[in-house]
Amino acid sequence: MEVLDNLILGAQVAFSWQNVLYCLIGVLLGTLIGVLPGIGPVPTIAMLLPITFNLDPVAALIMLSGIYYGTQYGGSTTAILVNLPGEAASVVTVLDGHQMARQGRAGPALAIAAIGSFVAGCVATLVIATAAPPLAEFALKFGPWEYFSLMVLGLVAATVLAHGSLLKAICMVVLGLLLGLIGTDVNSGVLRFTFGVPELADGIGFVLVAMGMFGVTEIVSNLEQGARREVFLGKVTHLFPSKEDLKRSWGAILRGTALGSVLGILPGGGALLSSFAAYTLEKKWSKHPEEFGKGAIEGVAGPESANNAGAQTSFIPMLTLGIPGNAVMALMIGALMIQGIAPGPQVMTDKPELFWGLIASMWLGNAMLVILNLPLIGIWIKLLSVPYRFLFPSILVFMSVGVFALSNNPWDGLIMGVFGVFGYLCVKLECEPAPLILGFILGPLMEEHLRRAMLLSRGDPTLFINPAEKPISFSFLLASLLLIAVITLPNIRRKREQVFVEET
Amino acid sequence: MRIKSPRDFWAGAMFAGCGAFFVAWSFAQYQMGSAVRMGPGYFPAVLGGLLSLLGAGVIAKSLAAGGPRVAPFHFRPLVLVSLSVLAYGYLMQPGGLAVATAAAVFIGALAGHEFRWKEVSVVALVLVIFSYLVFVKGLTLPFPMCPSFIENCPIR
Numbered sequence: 001m002e003v004l005d006n007l008i009l010g011a012q013v014a015f016s017w018q019n020v021l022y023c024l025i026g027v028l029l030g031t032l033i034g035v036l037p038g039i040g041p042v043p044t045i046a047m048l049l050p051i052t053f054n055l056d057p058v059a060a061l062i063m064l065s066g067i068y069y070g071t072q073y074g075g076s077t078t079a080i081l082v083n084l085p086g087e088a089a090s091v092v093t094v095l096d097g098h099q100m101a102r103q104g105r106a107g108p109a110l111a112i113a114a115i116g117s118f119v120a121g122c123v124a125t126l127v128i129a130t131a132a133p134p135l136a137e138f139a140l141k142f143g144p145w146e147y148f149s150l151m152v153l154g155l156v157a158a159t160v161l162a163h164g165s166l167l168k169a170i171c172m173v174v175l176g177l178l179l180g181l182i183g184t185d186v187n188s189g190v191l192r193f194t195f196g197v198p199e200l201a202d203g204i205g206f207v208l209v210a211m212g213m214f215g216v217t218e219i220v221s222n223l224e225q226g227a228r229r230e231v232f233l234g235k236v237t238h239l240f241p242s243k244e245d246l247k248r249s250w251g252a253i254l255r256g257t258a259l260g261s262v263l264g265i266l267p268g269g270g271a272l273l274s275s276f277a278a279y280t281l282e283k284k285w286s287k288h289p290e291e292f293g294k295g296a297i298e299g300v301a302g303p304e305s306a307n308n309a310g311a312q313t314s315f316i317p318m319l320t321l322g323i324p325g326n327a328v329m330a331l332m333i334g335a336l337m338i339q340g341i342a343p344g345p346q347v348m349t350d351k352p353e354l355f356w357g358l359i360a361s362m363w364l365g366n367a368m369l370v371i372l373n374l375p376l377i378g379i380w381i382k383l384l385s386v387p388y389r390f391l392f393p394s395i396l397v398f399m400s401v402g403v404f405a406l407s408n409n410p411w412d413g414l415i416m417g418v419f420g421v422f423g424y425l426c427v428k429l430e431c432e433p434a435p436l437i438l439g440f441i442l443g444p445l446m447e448e449h450l451r452r453a454m455l456l457s458r459g460d461p462t463l464f465i466n467p468a469e470k471p472i473s474f475s476f477l478l479a480s481l482l483l484i485a486v487i488t489l490p491n492i493r494r495k496r497e498q499v500f501v502e503e504t
Numbered sequence: 505m506r507i508k509s510p511r512d513f514w515a516g517a518m519f520a521g522c523g524a525f526f527v528a529w530s531f532a533q534y535q536m537g538s539a540v541r542m543g544p545g546y547f548p549a550v551l552g553g554l555l556s557l558l559g560a561g562v563i564a565k566s567l568a569a570g571g572p573r574v575a576p577f578h579f580r581p582l583v584l585v586s587l588s589v590l591a592y593g594y595l596m597q598p599g600g601l602a603v604a605t606a607a608a609v610f611i612g613a614l615a616g617h618e619f620r621w622k623e624v625s626v627v628a629l630v631l632v633i634f635s636y637l638v639f640v641k642g643l644t645l646p647f648p649m650c651p652s653f654i655e656n657c658p659i660r
Contacts, residue, residue: 051643165562171515171555174519174555175522177551178522178552178555181548181551188543188544193548216585219585220585220615223578389617392615393608393628397635399589401635401645404592404596405645410590411593412593413592413594414590417586417590421582425518428574428575429518430511430515447542450547451542451547455540459540
């Protein structure tokens, strides 16, 4: 039982009192900020990243992941209590969760979301523990061809999942790749696109792009819309779901967990896709589809389980391949690099305590969330009733602290501001920021692998698509092509548009 | 030619413009190299070319099929929020933590719908104390507490 041995090693790391403490701080901070509407996991993690600089890598990663599932959890609380998703992945929770709250059943809705997330978290932890090692072993055989093609597949998948126009999403990816190239070229030492600015020699900080485009832009958009919030401020009573509720939701929890675990692993997948897919599945599966949108508990249980499972299994490609499937994982990769760890399949063998410690801490963090949050729900409700005019200046200050702490240089604030303005322009032109962020982090990696591949093959690009020589690379590229072809089929395209219209 | 979908048209123009810039700059400034040994200009030039083509595609689509207008810009929150972040960074060195925080809060709060001096002052005060306790004391971030003209800062 190798998995068991590994998990025991992980548990020893994760259950040391310091790491338990960091995990606890992480989930608490994550929930605290995740509860606030309009701040999703990306700006939250970006904002809190500097806190982890002085920690050792294991503790830093444990805390950051704690923040991640904390924000997920807080986001669903907001979705149920306020008619607003705290973050994108809980958009579908709003549909039935808030209806339940209006019918006076906020308690059971919150409880079932928590229970579902916990079950999903436990299962997903096991999935990671069993699926990651063989995948990492497989990935060790990857050459530059395979890596390049895998990144292409990841980026294509990310664009397919973006809202709105596919063409514009692809444009955002390419623009992201280009922006990622700014800075010193590792091969020749030439400064590219730095325009004589010394601060640009190391490239544009990933955190600054993420905070600008997700944090600053979000605040400006919220301010221009004006504060329209329907807050449920009644007391949450009868926390525990009835027998009937449990009977109706356990199936949904299991289905959501299974679906989320699978979808989370896919490049471009993760919490968001999982929750949408789970909601659609539950609606199809249910004997009473007419109840959906009017407070069906399955509509809370399924998506909430799925988004937690998806959030966790999206760690698999990040940990085993060193490739982020979504923007949050891109931040995690950034955090690893700041800690001086090169992401990739070797992390598991070189740093088993980091890998398994992180996995064990995921289970711990989920357990903490269930135990802590149900009793603490009163505090989160109080927090929700704080008017936005107090919140946003505070968020601005915290973001500024995070940015300034990166290098004590006001230049970073300027770059963040520039990307805030750019993000706002993108919102107005309906271009999604998430694909750009993925492209941004993958840009230098892709160039590196492409150069190496072309050098090794003496300039022969056909090796990428040669099924006899490089079957893995061939299948990745074929899959990307199929994905684009499928999504441009008129029928599926309509369906995709529908899915994204439903959410708004 | 009539622009049928202004939002897509401007998005396309932005992409095509950026792409063209990267291509032009790469060719002008950096060595291209060959496919075997790529120079620093090769990959950006290829990507830039791809982006301008894709951008042109977006423009072409916007001329063919109708679409929404560009939603109106709200410059007040955009400018003030950006200024608030900048003020924090640029006032930290000369002014110290309290000045930077207060400036960021006041400028930021002006972007909101209501601005009440008393409330904003309280928020600023709370944030200064919180920042001091959590970031400076707790996390030992090296932020200056006093304005730079005070040589021996009593708070540390």
